[in-house]
Amino acid sequence: MALAIDDTTILRALRQPSNREQGFRMLMEQYGEKLYWHIRRIVIGHEDAQDVLQDSALLIYRHIDRFAGDADQLRSWVYRIATNEALQLLRSHTHIFQSIDALRPELLDKLHAENDTQEASPEYLLQEALLRLPTQQRLVFNMRYFDDMSYDDIAHVTGKKVGTLKVNYHYARTKIEEYLKNHTL
Amino acid sequence: MTIEEIGKKMPFREEKDYVPQLLALSTESALHAGRPAVARRSPLRIVAMLAVLLTVGGAGWLMLHQHEDQQPPLDTFLDNMSDEDLVLLKDYCDEEMLASDWEWDL
Numbered sequence: 459m460a461l462a463i464d465d466t467t468i469l470r471a472l473r474q475p476s477n478r479e480q481g482f483r484m485l486m487e488q489y490g491e492k493l494y495w496h497i498r499r500i501v502i503g504h505e506d507a508q509d510v511l512q513d514s515a516l517l518i519y520r521h522i523d524r525f526a527g528d529a530d531q532l533r534s535w536v537y538r539i540a541t542n543e544a545l546q547l548l549r550s551h552t553h554i555f556q557s558i559d560a561l562r563p564e565l566l567d568k569l570h571a572e573n574d575t576q577e578a579s580p581e582y583l584l585q586e587a588l589l590r591l592p593t594q595q596r597l598v599f600n601m602r603y604f605d606d607m608s609y610d611d612i613a614h615v616t617g618k619k620v621g622t623l624k625v626n627y628h629y630a631r632t633k634i635e636e637y638l639k640n641h642t643l
Numbered sequence: 644m645t646i647e648e649i650g651k652k653m654p655f656r657e658e659k660d661y662v663p664q665l666l667a668l669s670t671e672s673a674l675h676a677g678r679p680a681v682a683r684r685s686p687l688r689i690v691a692m693l694a695v696l697l698t699v700g701g702a703g704w705l706m707l708h709q710h711e712d713q714q715p716p717l718d719t720f721l722d723n724m725s726d727e728d729l730v731l732l733k734d735y736c737d738e739e740m741l742a743s744d745w746e747w748d749l
Contacts (some may be wrong), residue, residue, distance in 0.1 A: 479674055490666040495653070504655070508665055515673035574656040580644055582654040604651050634646060642644045 465529035534614035587637035
């Protein structure tokens with residue numbers, strides 16, 4: 459079992475040109491899988507998640523010099539890049555002046571196609587309920603519930619105020635609970 | 644059923660086999676693409692680039708020199724002029740270029 463590496467060590471390595479590659483490998487080991495699932499929950503399809511993860515990894519490596527924060531902000535910085543890339547991919551599937559929320563039917567189809575559980579399994583229903591939320595609420599819920607991120611970290615990822623995020627999470631949770639109540643036997 | 648009872652499981656196939664491969668691939672391709680361009684160039688590529696530069700440079704040099712050779716020399720130009728024209732030219736130059744220290748060799 460690999461030993462957990464703390465973000466301070468990773469950041470120190472990333473900031474030394476001679477250790478940058480090693481630092482990047484440590485970063486991907488630490489956050490790669492979490493990033494994959496974060497992206498997958500946004501774009502739903504595995505193929506799309508794969509593309510976004512590769513683009514995000516490249517952006518992270520190329521722009522590591524621009525990261526001026528401390529180790530506590532490293533995770534939210536990489537999540538910010540991955541989130542933006544995932545949203546960018548969804549945006550590329552929309553028509554001009556169309557919101558990402560308009561992709562709901564396509565994302566629901568994708569969820570259905572890639573579902574590996576029984577029809578109406580609790581985890582499937584939870585994802586179905588999430589896809590019926592506005593994108594902003596879905597993002598906040600995902601980061602808060604699945605990634606256990608603090609509101610401060612989510613604020614760093616999304617650029618929104620903590621108060622707004624709390625409201626988003628509250629609405630998301632209420633709507634999901636209502637959906638589950640109406641769709642579980 | 645509450646959200647907490649569902650947990651954090653996703654309804655997708657467990658990507659135990661290919662997520663580690665995908666991560667390794669993403670890591671290595673980012674490292675490869677992010678390295679300085681010179682480091683990625685193979686010696687063969689550098690030799691090929693030098694060969695192209697030498698060919699283009701050599702061709703340019705030849706063209707320039709050919710162009711210079713095609714200029715008629717001043718002596719030939721003067722030799723082809725009649726004596727009357729040369730006298731006219733000398734008078735014109737004497738008038739217009741008084742400050743000139745040009746030596747006419749007629």
